[in-house]
Amino acid sequence: MAASRGWRLIRHGRCWLSQAEFSGAPGPPDSLYPPIVASATAKSKAAKRRRLEHFHQRVHEAASIEEKLRLYGLLQRPKYMVYPQTFAINADRWYQSFTKTVFVPGLPPRAAPEAARAPEPAAAAPEAAAGAAARVPGAAAPEAAAGAAARVPGAAAPEAAAEAAPDLDLGELRSLACDALLQESFYQNKKRPFLYRDQDHTPGPFLTQLISSLAALLCGRNPLLAASSLDLNPEVNYYWHHGEEVVVHGHRKGRVDPVRFQIDDHPHLQIRVPKQLPEVVPLESDLGDVPVIDHKPSKLPLFKKQYENKVFIGSKVADPCCYGHTQFHLIPDKLKRQRFLEANLEDQIEVTYRANGIASLFAWTAAQAMYQGFWNEADVTRPFVSQAVVTDGKYFALFCYQLNTLALTVETIQNNPRKNICWGTDSEPLYDVVEDGDVKGFNDEILLQLVQFLLNRPKEL
Amino acid sequence: MAAVRPGVPQPADTAQFRVSMEMTKVDIKNYLEKIYNVPVVAVRTRIQHGAHNRRNHKNQRVKKPDYKVAYVQLGQGQTFQFPNLFPEKEQTPEARSFDDFKNKYLEEEAQRQRGDPRRGGVPDWFGL
Numbered sequence: 001m002a003a004s005r006g007w008r009l010i011r012h013g014r015c016w017l018s019q020a021e022f023s024g025a026p027g028p029p030d031s032l033y034p035p036i037v038a039s040a041t042a043k044s045k046a047a048k049r050r051r052l053e054h055f056h057q058r059v060h061e062a063a064s065i066e067e068k069l070r071l072y073g074l075l076q077r078p079k080y081m082v083y084p085q086t087f088a089i090n091a092d093r094w095y096q097s098f099t100k101t102v103f104v105p106g107l108p109p110r111a112a113p114e115a116a117r118a119p120e121p122a123a124a125a126p127e128a129a130a131g132a133a134a135r136v137p138g139a140a141a142p143e144a145a146a147g148a149a150a151r152v153p154g155a156a157a158p159e160a161a162a163e164a165a166p167d168l169d170l171g172e173l174r175s176l177a178c179d180a181l182l183q184e185s186f187y188q189n190k191k192r193p194f195l196y197r198d199q200d201h202t203p204g205p206f207l208t209q210l211i212s213s214l215a216a217l218l219c220g221r222n223p224l225l226a227a228s229s230l231d232l233n234p235e236v237n238y239y240w241h242h243g244e245e246v247v248v249h250g251h252r253k254g255r256v257d258p259v260r261f262q263i264d265d266h267p268h269l270q271i272r273v274p275k276q277l278p279e280v281v282p283l284e285s286d287l288g289d290v291p292v293i294d295h296k297p298s299k300l301p302l303f304k305k306q307y308e309n310k311v312f313i314g315s316k317v318a319d320p321c322c323y324g325h326t327q328f329h330l331i332p333d334k335l336k337r338q339r340f341l342e343a344n345l346e347d348q349i350e351v352t353y354r355a356n357g358i359a360s361l362f363a364w365t366a367a368q369a370m371y372q373g374f375w376n377e378a379d380v381t382r383p384f385v386s387q388a389v390v391t392d393g394k395y396f397a398l399f400c401y402q403l404n405t406l407a408l409t410v411e412t413i414q415n416n417p418r419k420n421i422c423w424g425t426d427s428e429p430l431y432d433v434v435e436d437g438d439v440k441g442f443n444d445e446i447l448l449q450l451v452q453f454l455l456n457r458p459k460e461l
Numbered sequence: 462m463a464a465v466r467p468g469v470p471q472p473a474d475t476a477q478f479r480v481s482m483e484m485t486k487v488d489i490k491n492y493l494e495k496i497y498n499v500p501v502v503a504v505r506t507r508i509q510h511g512a513h514n515r516r517n518h519k520n521q522r523v524k525k526p527d528y529k530v531a532y533v534q535l536g537q538g539q540t541f542q543f544p545n546l547f548p549e550k551e552q553t554p555e556a557r558s559f560d561d562f563k564n565k566y567l568e569e570e571a572q573r574q575r576g577d578p579r580r581g582g583v584p585d586w587f588g589l
Binding site: 089293295296301344 | 470471472474475502505534536
């Protein structure tokens with residue numbers, strides 16, 4: 001009786017190794033014997049390969065996306081916890097190497113159709129201009145260069161942005177932003193913030209108020225925003241393998257294991273939409289080099305822990321708003337500008353913004369791709385684009401991410417020329433100072449860029 | 462505080478030190494910045510437990526002492542590579558005859574017999 005109980009325990013823990021599961025396809029009909037394949041349980045490389053292929057086949061044939069995600073993250077082992085908001089030195093280069101991301105400074109260039117929407121001085125426009133003119137004017141969107149048969153020179157782009165501005169009524173937007181800012185920091189009578197809670201005291205509520213009112217205002221211009229879902233303090237998780245290492249100590253010492261990573265991110269705000277944003281550059285484009293760091297991730301420093309392998313975009317799979325539009329991140333108190341300046345680390349300020357943008361957006365876009373059924377053995381067939389704004393209340397940095405590949409494991413990365421791309425700006429102040437019920441030095445460009453981010457939508461809409 | 466060669470490869474901007482057990486990260490940063498003018502960006506420390514399973518000739522367990530290791534990240538783009546303290550000396554490949562070896566040996570022997578020139582010919586065993 002004890003023997004049968006023990007057998008049941010073993011079966012429950014490792015049941016996918018049983019021979020019954022491995023009795024796969026029968027041989028060709030004219031053969032009397034089953035096909036000759038490697039053993040499934042032997043301690044050999046062929047057996048390990050067969051078990052791996054069996055696992056891949058199980059994930060490929062999973063009945064639903066939830067089942068696929070469950071099988072993908074079934075085996076729990078110690079993994080590196082990657083924190084998007086980190087104080088580590090030069091973290092953005094390390095994160096780029098973990099996620100195979102190319103970082104391109106500046107936002108993606110505006111494509112031809114948008115400049116064609118400006119009045120006649122623009123260059124000769126393709127026939128897309130006819131369709132573009134029928135759309136709401138002034139909706140500037142960083143759209144695909146795929147339709148850019150007639151490439152408008154860069155000089156036309158700022159003119160287009162400036163001419164789009166009057167259609168957008170900048171004054172109304174500026175007053176909206178200033179109202180939100182003054183309400184949170186001047187008119188409302190708040191007590192002193194608790195220790196290390198400065199960001200939750202003023203910049204957090206200001207950001208929430210600003211974005212929700214801006215999104216509500218721009219719903220008329222962007223039907224995608226009308227159908228979107230605004231999440232407050234959502235959770236975004238992603239789990240992936242990249243590279244290989246030898247297990248150092250423990251009962252599995254000496255074995256070669258993939259290096260596992262997990263991102264658990266909590267953006268301040270998030271906008272999810274039912275339709276995907278258009279691609280910025282074609283899937284196979286090469287805009288730079290991925291930094292190669294051949295040290296172990298623990299030198300960053302990065303630490304390992306074993307817990308649930310979660311893949312989550314902010315809502316479950318059945319939610320219709322399964323694509324991402326924009327995330328808004330708030331820099332915590334530990335990573336404030338003032339602390340870096342006091343420690344003589346001015347160059348690391350931008351590094352924190354970039355690391356936050358790259359890691360959060362990679363996790364979000366990759367999780368969106370997994371929600372559509374792609375994974376590292378079934379690479380994405382179309383690029384996934386999302387945007388993010390990283391701010392500490394006063395300084396804003398904007399990021400745009402295009403996910404071109406999920407295949408980052410050792411076997412799949414070998415013949416994979418695709419790289420993920422992240423565009424990002426440096427952090428610029430939105431205003432200089434708030435005193436006596438007045439916002440001094442308001443920067444309209446940042447507001448315009450924010451509005452253009454929110455107005456981004458697919459070409460059909 | 463002593464700079465040591467890292468056992469596992471460290472990034473180029475990281476130097477590894479063995480420090481006293483009572484030193485803290487702040488102490489190490491101040492020490493390097495003020496005394497040696499080294500720009501320090503971050504310090505991480507750990508305590509290495511000394512093994513306690515060696516046995517001496519009386520079969521008593523002998524403990525190796527614990528020590529603290531500090532990993533210091535340098536600022537301003539500086540890098541540090543622990544130098545090779547024992548480089549290989551090149552052997553000059555000139556042909557030597559037996560006479561050369563004999564003369565060289567006799568010279569060294571005579572030098573040993575002569576004693577310290579600073580004593581002015583006084584034998585070694587003479588002391589006041």
